[in-house]
Amino acid sequence: MGFACYYVLLFVVLWGPLQELQFVLFLCETVFDRFLTLFQQETPLIHVLHYELSSLYCLVLLQFLTTDYVDDKVGGFLLDLDFKLNEKQLNNKQIRIGEETRKLLNHLTQKERETFFEDVRKIYHTTAEYFKKNVPLKNSFLSDVQILHPSYRSV
Template identity: 40%
Template sequence: FQKEGPLVHLLYDELCDLYRTVLLYFLSPEKQLTTKKLQIGEEAHRLLVDVSASDRVTLFHDVKLIYHAIVDNLKKHLPLKNTFLKDLHVLDSASRTKPDSADTMIRVGRAIPKLLSDAEIDRIRHEFMMYAAETIDQSWYIKNKYHDSDGNNHTEYQQIDYYWNKTLSLTTSFGLPKYPTLSEIVKNILIISHGNSDVERDFSINEHIVVIIFY
């Protein structure tokens, strides 16, 4: 997840995928995997050829304990119950026309301390409904489409800040910003760092940055 550009709107789904992936190393949808089906890697399997049966039993028992410990640690420390982080998917262009997205954006606006007045929160729904009905140029969120050597289709997406910079630059017939309240929310969300590398880089630029993490 070490990439340039804001990715905080994808962070919750990435964390859920990480947690789910570790679970699948030793669980099936119905029950725990048998010893033979535990995921330990190809090189480890090759090394086990010269290991006695009793040592293999011990090893797989220990592997299962390690997986349990990893899952317990992830469950304890990952913000999987953080509704604010979960709601940030609303910034994705694909969420624009989803039925509950306006409510989600309102929750996000309410959750940011001292950002919006009650009147501004009331305007979120109207602005989001207008945004959902907006004609958005595909080039604002899709950077490139191509086929690989096997004929598979691939889509390369624009960075989320590029998309919102284009969207928030739209104006009314009077030349006023169409989405001033959404602009306040989006700009405050996209400055939240999504990983350690961004935090370290930010502090190297300005040691007085304050990072607010919502738990």
């Protein structure tokens, strides 16, 4: 697990309920851990940066949006998606929060569960908004430099 995930976990442990901690742990392990681990390597990885950023943003969107809305989009086309459309949101039973988190919800009142899912959506929307503003998926240089990937080399 990356350093940023540990920091967020520490914050939630100190100030948040257990289901929120479990949800953040789910996000770290399922969504962000692979990306963070990959880019901690010593080797140059600029040739995979565009692809990996696109995959990461897509993975974030698939946690709370319908598959048919997101699935065939890549790169800059992901940035064009309106992730706030109500009809494209997953419902509370479908939204991805992790099984351990879902088990903890059984101990909450209906009102607490509703508040929890509102908070989860805010987290996903804030994350998606951050990606939309800051991730260079429409950067032609990052897209073009993928040609340096070894799989593009001919024998």
